[in-house]
Amino acid sequence: MTRWSSTSRLAPEGAPRSHSSAEDFELRAALEESSRRRAELVQRLREARGHLDAQTDLLKTKGSQLQQNQSISNVLEMKHKQLSEAVSALEQDKEAAELSRFEESRRRGELHDKVLQLELDILKMRSNLERRSPPTSPNPLNKTLPAAKDQTLQEGQRQVEKEIKKLREALREAEERTDNLEYEKDSALRQLHSSEESKQEAINQAEQLEQRLSSSIKAQKELEDQLNDACSRLGQMELEKAELHQRIQALDLQLQMEQRSKQGLSEQMCELHSELSQAKSQASKQKKETVLMKEELLSIKELNEKLSSDLTKATERLQVTLNQLHELEAEKLIQTNQITALETERLQLIGEKEEMRKTFDDGLHEKMIELGERCCQHRELQDNLEEENQTLRLKCQDLEKKVQILEAEHKHKEEEQQLMRAGFEREKEELKKLAAHWNERWLDVAMTLCSTQTELDELKSQQRGNDNREPEVPLDACKRQIEPERDQSHVQQRLMSNSVSLEDMNGELVELLKVRDMLKIRDIEMEEQLQELQSARDQVAQQSAEVQRLKQLLGKKDQEIKEKDQDLKNLDIQRITEKAEAQIKISALEQEIFGHKGLQLREEVDSECSHEDLVSVKTLLEESRRRAETLEQERNRALQKLQDLELLYQDKTEKESPPETKKQKPVSSDFVDPNQQRRLVTEQLKSLFREREQRGERSPVFPRTSGLVENGVQNDTSIKNWNTVDTLNHQGRKTQKLEQELQQGAAKRSSSQIPVSHGGSKRSEEGEKQKQPTNLKKHNKTIQFD
Known part of the structure; x- marks a missing residue:
């Protein structure tokens, strides 16, 4: 109570x-x-x-x-x-x-x-x-044979x-x-x-x-x-x-x-x-x-x-x-x-x-045999496809060699064409001189013919006047008749001299016609040679297109192989990250369950695990840096190749396009300047490399994780490991994109250079063809005028 x-x-x-x-x-x-x-x-x-x-x-x-x-x-x-x-x-x-x-x-x-x-x-x-046996005739002696013999027989x-x-x-x-x-x-x-x-x-x-x-x-x-x-x-x-x-x-x-x-x-x-x-x-102690x-x-x-x-x-x-x-x-x-x-x-x-x-x-055993045959056929098809791949590669190599040979032949033919052009220009100058000389001669002859026609007209008019005056003054008429006869004799002498000169002119005209026929034959031969050169160029273009197509196929196959390698690497990275996550989860659960002693031991284990993960991440970073260095080297090589190709293209354009054809070339609206294409490609490459460098400057956050892991902060390490994996995946994708863009840029450059060179050569040929018909037309006009 x-x-x-x-x-x-x-x-x-x-x-x-x-x-x-x-x-x-x-x-x-x-x-x-x-x-x-x-x-x-x-x-x-x-x-x-x-x-x-x-x-x-x-x-x-x-x-x-x-x-x-x-x-x-x-x-x-x-x-x-x-x-x-x-x-x-x-x-x-x-x-x-x-x-x-x-x-x-x-x-x-x-x-x-x-x-x-x-x-x-x-x-x-x-x-x-x-x-x-006895005979047929009865013989009494046979009757007397003993019966024993018969019985024995x-x-x-x-x-x-x-x-x-x-x-x-x-x-x-x-x-x-x-x-x-x-x-x-x-x-x-x-x-x-x-x-x-x-x-x-x-x-x-x-x-x-x-x-x-x-x-x-x-x-x-x-x-x-x-x-x-x-x-x-x-x-x-x-x-x-x-x-x-x-x-x-x-x-x-x-x-x-x-x-x-x-x-x-x-x-x-x-x-x-x-x-x-x-x-x-x-009560006293109650308060206390x-x-x-x-x-x-x-x-x-x-x-x-x-x-x-x-x-x-x-x-x-x-x-x-x-x-x-x-x-x-x-x-x-x-x-x-x-x-x-x-x-x-x-x-x-x-x-x-x-x-x-x-x-x-x-x-239904036949179906099994058919299936086996189909398998064999598929294997044979696979072997054939592999052989075709090898043959295509060999064909690519042969086509590259043929392209090189055709380029050398093309250069040799271009040199021969230049020599032929120089010879034709010399012949044209000589023919121009001859035409000017013969034009002067024809002008002199025309002037003499005009003077003779005027004299003949005057004589005819004088004869008509004399005929009208005959009944009035007979003596004067006789005198005047004698004078025109003399004039007619002089005129006939002059006409004889002029006929001799006309015969000479006809011979010279025949020679000029022969020269014109020779020039026509040479023009026809030149046109045939130009057609052959154009067909050879078309063949070279087709072969180069085939080579480019085969190169693109090889590039696609290489790209597929690279993608497979990248997928394997990504899978390895995912496995590493999954292992790290599993270890981090296990360590967190063990930390929550056990006491402080277990915490210390698990921190050591987690630090070891995270250290291994950091080592793997560091190796991946080194691989990415090596890839970046190789990509930079490839970029430098590509830039050098671009510069070399620009120089070669400039030399070709200077050789193929003389100053006269440059003036006659029409400016096409569809033609795109290859220099602008190269500039755009280089600017894109520079922007991509700048982005990669900026991401590379951001990437030094990764090494800090090791110190934090050593201190035992595992959540931060897991987050940073995820960040490293994401950045590595991003860098791998960027490197793949860069490689694809480099390959596409090289293909575009090669495709742009080939049509440009063909276009320059075709335009120079068209300019020469235009020159030749104009010269022939001028020559024909001079002949018709004469």
Whole structure:
């Protein structure tokens, strides 16, 4: 009663005790929930163990089935051996039958010889008897022959007939034996044929069985691989199960510690009650004790708060473990699905075996042969494709050599054309001089002809005037008639001289026509040569296009190989990062579960793991830097090649385009300046390399992770490892893009240079062709004018 009264009096002061009781209730509820969850976890683990046991039983049944299949295959092999032994025994029987047949034929020949001899003896006996027989005429002496001789002859004949009968019976028996032997021989041959057929069938069955055995062995190997995978997964599951058991034990220990702390709190509460009862008796010490009690209550509150936080953490951990258990259950479901899939595959294989048997029974062996032939054809096609690839590479090399040879020939022909052009220009200048000379001569002749025509007109007019004046003044007319006759004689003399000069001009005109024909022939030859050069250039362009196409194919194949290498490297990086993540997760869970000592040990382990990851990341960074250096070297080489190609292009354009053709070239709107293309390509390359350099300047963040890892900060290291992997992947992609753009730029440059060179040469040829017709037109005009 005193205790109850003391507690009732101290009710206002002990207000926080109700809070502590509520916290105790919450702790009890949390403990009950944890125990319930623990029981659920244990039950789930038992169920998982049962599932695993069932899986092991299934695997054992599959192993027993495999053993049965092996025993069946062994039995089939024994049957095959027995069949081979039976076939060998039949062959031996065949040989023995052939020997017996040979002996019987020999005996038959001997009997036949004996029968022939007996028949000869009988014939001799008959001939002797006929000789001894009496003549047809009755002879009394014959009647007197003794009866003994007749009896002896009759007895001899009887004996001979008996022997003949015996021999005939022996012959019949021998013939019957030979017939029997022939029948047995035929039956033996039939048996041999049937045995051979059965042997062939047995061989075919053995081949089928071997094929089935090979397929079953393959299936067994696949099943064994799957079993090994399943066993490895089961081992991993068992390890995870052991880890979960350890975690559950650690949680049990934590719960026991919490229960002990709770018991300690209850004991403290009892002690506080006793102290309060003592405080009633000691009023002087009550204030001090109350202060102490308040302080202790505050400490208890703090402890309760700590315990509540620990409980929340424990609940979170339990939730994490539950999530892990759910994941494990999902993995178990996946494994069960895989096992069911394997069982379905096994059933499918069994069905396929039955179908194969049915197909072999139905005569579908031809389809298998066709499939084998198709496989062989596919292999041959693959080999042919590889050979074609090699031949294409060889053709590329040959085409490159031919292109080089054609370029050399083209240069040689261009030099010859330049020499021919110089010769033609000289001839043109000479012809121009000749034309100017002959033009002057023709002008002189035309002037003389004009003067003679004017004189003739004047003479005609004078003659007409004289004719009109004849009746008036005859004497003057006579004088005047004499004067025009003189003038006519002078004119005739002049015309004769002019006719001589006209004949000379006609000869010179004939020579000029011959020269013109020669020039036409030369122009035709030049046009033919230009057409040949143009065809050769077209061939060179086609070959260069083929070379470029083959180079593009090779570049695509190289790009595919590089992409595969990059994918493999990315997979390696992903594996490393996954390992690092798994190790980081394991270390975090172990840190949360175990105490400070375990934390220190795990920090060392994590630092070692992160150090290994950093070493791998550093190696990857070194590889990326090496790639960047190689790309810079390739860029410098590409720039040098571009400069060399620009110089060569300028030299070619200067050689191919003379000053006269440059003036006559029309400015095409579709033509793009290659210098602008090169500038654009170089600017793009510079921008890409600047971006890569900026990203490379940002990348030095990676080495800082090692120091942080050594200090034990693992979350930061994981984040930075992810960043390094992302940056490395990004750098790998950028390097691939740069390589692709470099290849495309080189292809564009080569394609732009080829049409430009062809365009310059074509334009120069067109300019020369335009010049030649204009000169010929001028020459023809001068001739027509003359």
